[in-house]
Amino acid sequence: MTKRILLVEDDASIALVITAALEAEGFEVDQCDSIAGRDRFLAGYDYRLLLTDVMLTDGDGIETLGPVRDAHPALPIIILSAQNTLDTAVRASDTGAFEYFPKPFDLEELVRTVTQAIGKAEAAAPDLAQDVPQGLPLVGRSAAMQAVYRMITRVLRNDLTVLILGESGTGKELVAEAIHQLGNRRSGPFIAVNTAAIPAELIESELFGHEKGAFTGAVARSIGKFEQASGGTLFLDEIGDMPMQAQTRLLRALQSGRIRRVGGRDEITLDCRIVAATNRDLLPMIAAGTFREDLYYRLAVVPIELPPLRERADDIDALSRHFLARAAAEGLPRRQLTAAGADLLARQPWRGNVRELRNFIYRLALLARDEVVDAATIEPLLSQTDSGVPLSLHAETVGGGIVQGPADIASAVDQWLFANAPAPGTVYDAALAAFERPLFLNILAQTGGNQLRAAQILGINRNTLRKRLVDLAITPDEMPKRD
Incomplete structure (x- = not known):
């Protein structure tokens, strides 16, 4: 990430000298001369360090640092002052400033201290935007995503309950995984459950x-999700679609910190962090009586709101290249975007958010003819989407491809026949075995894991769908979840 610094200094000559020295060392410096300017800059970009004078054109630079600290707790601050008094030094220390430099100061020492402060801050709290651990594809450096990263860092060292809000496809489960894998409970399990399903x-x-014999069909003891998540994190997805009766039972467990298996007598103390997520607006649901207000406040101790992709269009290029790299790593042809191709993608609405973009990029990787992909290749593929609803489905598919519609299905069948050459008289059974499993996974991906909708699309009974999922050995872990 760019080493970008905000300098707040009302003496133009001093500001010029400091800026030149820092830029000579590879830093980028934004400069202003007031508290108001400082706050505008901090709201628009995630800086690596704040270097500020005390006496500014519109007030005291130290007295107004409280809100800055609240909004940017990991931001190192260095204070400069011509008021060389013990009181000023003490006030600077009380703010938690990394260092205090009385004027005049040694410029080389100031530059060294800036480098040390940034290095120490990065070591203490790694920048998620710059160095997201493998398997946690949180991509984006827009101001909106920087705000998300800052919220994630604030909950890593505690077990506060987190509620992740955002439209479908924005990546809520990825955030939940990041909180788990970067937090105190990373050595424990991460258990995800779609409560709406x-x-x-x-x-x-x-x-x-439940205990054995608790109800008809309970032939053995079963360990529930809360116990499975012991020592780790329990992710309750689609919490806004949970039935009211289930909300009451969940609230009781969260309030008491204990559960009892169905049919059991012993109480079990909970030892897991709770992270919940929903794409629903819960406040109107509370007003309508369809979501419990007390459960909302129990879950939303720390709310994290994920922005829709249309509000972080600056990230589309990075996301596109990230998904192209992932597609290549998974066996699809390697592709590169031209500047014009990237610009065309950045101008699309992506109403399905990051999920839709991801699916389209996989489709592009599969269907593009050339390694270098330009706007002329992308445009006809975009025209095949239906009112912004993603047709590409990133799931297990025949031959590693992505089945989209009749043309793609025909192409996939041709490729399969060519590759497998089944013996005469065995084609139907062999094709059914090859295509049925990926077909079900594709439809489940399209419906976000909603089995009722999947059954309706397939034109079969929901019970039939469930039976086929068992017959095809499609486990809950394989079933797509709603982001």
């Missing part, structure tokens, strides 16, 4: 477990 009559058994 569990029938109301099974929610208690699914979450809390």
Whole structure:
């Protein structure tokens, strides 16, 4: 990431000298001369360090640092002052400033201290935007995503309950995984459960477990999600779609910190962090009586709101190149975007957010004819989407491809026949075995894991769908989840 510094200094000659010295060492420096200017700059960019004078054109630079500290707790601050008194030094120390330089100061020492302050801050709290651990593709350096990263860093060293809000496809589960894998509980399990997909009559058994004989069909003890997540994190996805009765049972568990298996007598103390997510606006639901207000406040101790892709268009280029690299690593042809191609992608609405962009990029990697992809190649593929609803489905597919529609299905069948050459009389059974499993996974991906909608699209009964999922050995871990 760019080593960008904000310098707040009302003496133009001093500001010029400091800026020149820092830029000579490879820093980028933004400069202003007031508290108001400082706040505008800090709101628009994620700086690596704040270098500020005390007496500014519109007030005291130290007295107004409180809100800066609240909004940017990891930002190192160096204070400059011509008021060379003990009181000023003490006030600077009380703000938690990394260092205090009385004027006149040694310019070389100031530059060294700036470098040390940034290095120490990076070592103490790695920049998620710059160095996201493998497997956590949180991509983007826009101001909106920087705000998300800052919120993530604030919850890593505690077990506060987090509620992740955002439209479908914005990557809520990725944020939950980041909180787990970078936090105190990373050595424990990460258990994700789509609460909307569990029938109301099974929610208690699914979450809390049950004892043998607790109900018809309970032939053995079952450990629920809360116990499975012991020592780690329990991610409750689509919490806004949870039935009211289940909300009550969940609230009781969160309030008491204890659960009891269905049919059991012993209480079990919970030892997991709770992270929940929803694409629903819960406040109107509370007003309408469809979501419990007390549960909302129990979950939203720390809310993190993910921006839709249309509000972080600056990240589309980085996301596109990231997904192209992932597609190549997964066996699809390697592609490169031209500047015109990247610009065309950045101007699309992407109503399905990051998920839609990801799916389109995989489709592009599969169908483009040349390694270098320009706007002329991208444009006809964009025209095949339906009102912004993504047709590309990133799931297990025949031959590693992505089945989109009739043309792609025909192409996939041709490729499969050519590659497998099944013996006469065995084509139907062999093709059914090859295509049925990826077809189900594709449809489930399209519906965000909603089995009822998937069954409707396939034109089969929901019970039939469930039976086929079992027959095809499609496990819950393989089933796509709603972001």
